[in-house]
Every structure is written in C-alpha cells, then in structure tokens.
Amino acid sequence: MSKAGQKETPDRMERIVNLAKRRGLVFQSSEIYGGLNSCWDYGPVGVELRRNVKEAWWREMVWSRGDIVGIDCSILMHPRVWEASGHVAGFTDPMVDCKKCKSRFRADHAELLEKHAESCDGELTEARQFNLMFRTYMGPVEESANEVFLRPETAQGMFVNFGNVLDTQRRKLPFGIAQQGKSFRNEITPGNFLFRTREFEQMEMEYFVRPGEESQWYEYWKKERFDWYIRLGIKPENLRLREHESDELAHYAKGCADVEYQFPFGWSELEGIASRTDFDLKQHSEFSGKDLSYFDEESRERFAPYVIEPAAGADRATLAFLVDAYDEDEVEGETRVVLRLHPRLAPVKVAVLPLLRKNGQPEKAQEIFAHLRPHMVAQYDQAGSIGRRYRRQDEIGTPFAITIDHDTMENGTVTLRDRDETSQERVHESDLLSELLRRTAGS
Numbered sequence: 001m002s003k004a005g006q007k008e009t010p011d012r013m014e015r016i017v018n019l020a021k022r023r024g025l026v027f028q029s030s031e032i033y034g035g036l037n038s039c040w041d042y043g044p045v046g047v048e049l050r051r052n053v054k055e056a057w058w059r060e061m062v063w064s065r066g067d068i069v070g071i072d073c074s075i076l077m078h079p080r081v082w083e084a085s086g087h088v089a090g091f092t093d094p095m096v097d098c099k100k101c102k103s104r105f106r107a108d109h110a111e112l113l114e115k116h117a118e119s120c121d122g123e124l125t126e127a128r129q130f131n132l133m134f135r136t137y138m139g140p141v142e143e144s145a146n147e148v149f150l151r152p153e154t155a156q157g158m159f160v161n162f163g164n165v166l167d168t169q170r171r172k173l174p175f176g177i178a179q180q181g182k183s184f185r186n187e188i189t190p191g192n193f194l195f196r197t198r199e200f201e202q203m204e205m206e207y208f209v210r211p212g213e214e215s216q217w218y219e220y221w222k223k224e225r226f227d228w229y230i231r232l233g234i235k236p237e238n239l240r241l242r243e244h245e246s247d248e249l250a251h252y253a254k255g256c257a258d259v260e261y262q263f264p265f266g267w268s269e270l271e272g273i274a275s276r277t278d279f280d281l282k283q284h285s286e287f288s289g290k291d292l293s294y295f296d297e298e299s300r301e302r303f304a305p306y307v308i309e310p311a312a313g314a315d316r317a318t319l320a321f322l323v324d325a326y327d328e329d330e331v332e333g334e335t336r337v338v339l340r341l342h343p344r345l346a347p348v349k350v351a352v353l354p355l356l357r358k359n360g361q362p363e364k365a366q367e368i369f370a371h372l373r374p375h376m377v378a379q380y381d382q383a384g385s386i387g388r389r390y391r392r393q394d395e396i397g398t399p400f401a402i403t404i405d406h407d408t409m410e411n412g413t414v415t416l417r418d419r420d421e422t423s424q425e426r427v428h429e430s431d432l433l434s435e436l437l438r439r440t441a442g443s
C-alpha cells in the first residue's frame with residue numbers, strides 16, 4: 001500500500017534510515033569511532049542517487065537552456081565577501097541553554113522548547129545570537145588576521161564573479177549563473193537524517209534581470225522549480241509552495257517562497273525561491289570598490305541588475321526523492337520493500353541475472369553485462385534465488401532486471417522485468433541496449 005498523502009508515523013522514517021544503511025545508500029560518518037553527530041557518508045548506491053539528482057538539476061538549469069552558465073567556486077572566499085553579504089553581522093540563530101540539563105537548542109522553535117519542557121524543568125538562559133559560520137585559519141598562524149570562513153552558501157560565488165562572467169561570456173539580460181557545491185553551517189539543532197546537517201551540498205542559481213521585470217521572473221522560477229520535482233516523480237500531494245510572510249523575509253528579499261515537501265516529520269522546506277533585488281551586486285560593488293553594474297545596449301543605461309534566486313539542497317532533495325519513492329507492497333504473498341525512483345534518478349539502471357549458475361548462463365550474462373556497462377550503471381548478481389535477487393534490486397530502486405535463462409541460450413532472448421509492475425517480457429539481446437536506453441530516458 002502506498003502511504004502517499006496521509007500523515008506518516010515517525011516509524012516510516014526509521015525504516016528508510018535502516019534501508020539506507022542496509023543497502024549502501026547512506027552510512028553514519030566515522031561510524032567505527034561512534035559516529036559524528038549529524039554527519040553522513042554516501043555509500044556506493046547513495047552516491048549514484050545524489051549524483052543523479054545533481055545531474056538532473058544541472059541538465060535542467062544549465063545544459064537544456066541557452067541563458068544560464070555554470071561556475072564552480074572555491075569554498076574559502078575572501079573574508080570581506082561575508083561582511084558585504086551580511087553574514088558576519090546577521091547570519092545568526094537565537095540559542096538558549098538549559099541551566100539544569102545543559103542542553104543547548106534554538107530558541108525560535110516552539111516544538112524544541114516544548115520537547116525540552118516535557119523532559120526537564122530547568123530554567124533557560126536568555127536567548128543569545130549565535131553565528132552559524134564555521135571559522136578556520138589560512139596559513140600556519142592562527143590569528144584573527146588570517147581568519148577565513150567555510151562558505152555558508154554557494155550564492156556569493158555567483159555575485160563576486162558577475163563581472164568575470166559578463167566580460168568573458170558576452171551575456172545579455174536576462175541570464176543566470178548556476179553552481180553546485182558544499183556549504184557549511186554550524187547549525188545549533190541539526191537532525192532528521194539528511195534534512196539538516198552541518199555540511200551539505202547546495203544547488204543554486206542567480207538569475208539577473210532588468211529592474212522592473214523581477215516580479216514576472218519570480219513567478220516564472222517558482223513554477224519552474226516546483227514542476228521540476230513533480231517531473232522527477234514526487235507525488236503532487238506531497239509538494240506545496242508556501243509564500244513567506246513579510247516578517248519571515250531576509251533583509252535583502254522583496255519576496256520569497258519555499259517549495260515544501262511533506263516529510264514523515266511534517267511539511268518542511270526543500271528549496272527557497274527569493275527575489276533578492278539589487279542588494280548583493282550593490283553591496284559587493286561598495287565593499288570591493290569594483291563596479292558590478294551592467295550596461296544595457298537597448299536603453300543605453302547602466303544599472304545593477306535585480307536577482308531571482310532558486311536555492312535548493314542536493315541532500316534535502318535526495319532525501320525527499322528517497323522518502324517519496326519508498327513503498328511497501330505485496331508480491332507473491334510476501335511484503336516487498338521497493339524504491340519507486342524515477343529511472344533517471346535510480347542509482348542502478350539494470351541488473352543482469354543468470355537464472356542458473358551453470359549451462360553457460362553466467363558466461364552469457366557476463367557478456368551482456370559487459371555490453372551494457374559503458375552505457376549505464378549495471379549490476380551483475382548470481383547469488384541466491386531469483387526472487388531474492390529481484391528483492392535486493394527493488395530495495396535500491398533498480399527499474400529493470402534482465403534474466404538469462406534456458407531460452408536465452410536457445411534463441412538469444414532474455415526476460416526484461418519491470419520493477420513497478422513486476423511484469424516480464426522477452427526481448428532479443430540485440431535490442432536490449434536501445435530498449436533500456438529508451439526506457440531510462442537516456443540516463
């Protein structure tokens with residue numbers, strides 16, 4: 001039974017975390033040393049899933065468009081960047097300590113306050129502002145003059161390179177600059193598996209437009225970004241767009257909306273789409289002393305473009321795709337766990353399975369496996385009953401499994417099994433590659 005749409009029990013999240021560990025999607029970081037709080041490692045299956053999420057985003061945001069280019073900036077940036085962006089002064093969360101049990105948590109989360117009150121009657125300190133940026137030192141001398149920050153967002157890389165992109169790529173408004181990469185935030189209360197961690201990957205795009213055209217582009221990007229998740233298989237009933245109230249807006253934002261997903265722990269932000277005005281480019285012009293304005297050939301005017309920013313998280317998106325795909329149904333009288341991932345996101349596209357470990361079937365299967373491997377992620381498995389092997393592939397979301405059996409040896413056909421329907425059809429081995437490429441959307 002699919003559980004989509006209804007209120008989930010936390011139990012479901014636990015089952016997903018267990019599956020992630022059991023099948024090599026996600027492990028706790030430094031597990032043999034007892035783990036490091038809220039840090040996670042992607043295993044051989046998980047790394048493919050997150051790569052596919054990132055590639056689907058890049059394909060959509062960069063390759064398939066003519067108006068957006070990509071960049072990849074260093075994580076360490078000049079400390080003045082974070083003064084100009086407002087992060088040194090304002091990237092803070094209010095934090096309280098319990099005088100009795102010594103726990104420390106965010107003061108602006110009612111549910112955390114309630115949870116604490118249920119287990120402890122200790123008095124809380126006044127809320128203090130805590131800056132979320134990680135600090136480190138550049139070079140061998142640990143003094144404040146050498147202090148640098150691990151970037152808390154990828155966005156500033158696009159703003160400080162605005163002039164470089166303009167000069168080298170001959171772009172006209174509107175155009176965008178996209179980037180994917182690690183960001184770091186010393187979150188006071190991380191948690192919920194991959195949802196809130198201190199090290200995570202972002203997928204951000206800054207879209208530069210003429211002042212006065214920002215509202216139309218804000219509407220455009222909200223729809224585009226919402227639809228992207230649906231196209232990749234998120235159930236519409238689990239996705240919503242929530243416009244921020246005016247008191248939620250960041251100091252630079254004219255408008256902001258979150259794409260929210262109904263996680264087992266409640267509706268939560270997947271991605272933010274912000275209308276950031278000309279705040280960032282003007283700040284960096286002022287702080288760096290370098291002109292970051294744009295000369296418009298049409299109107300013969302010079303101005304700082306306005307910015308619309310869709311900002312997503314690769315890990316959060318991966319978690320949402322995982323949660324949404326997780327299903328339990330019944331096959332041949334037994335409960336089966338299956339990840340109904342979109343074929344483009346599936347970590348492994350096809351499993352190659354000899355029915356028997358004899359009669360030349362393993363050799364034939366190896367030959368087919370070698371033929372498919374250069375074109376798609378494939379797995380070979382000959383261990384255990386065919387039913388058990390299908391179940392293993394269902395659990396990691398492999399959309400297709402091919403079986404090499406007696407008939408293959410006779411007439412060159414194999415069975416092609418569909419993960420969702422569990423139906424099987426016979427396909428000639430000479431048609432297999434093109435058939436699989438077609439069904440997995442060339443991924």
Ligand code: GAP
Pocket residue numbers: 152153154155185187194195196197198199200201202204269270271272309311312313314315316317
């Ligand atoms: N440049 C704007 C910006 O960074 P944000 O809403 O703070 O906006 C964008 O972050 C996205 O990055 C979020 O919607 C989320 O998907 C992801 N993200 C932010 N903090 C995160 C964390 N601690 N752990 C995992 N993902 C996070």
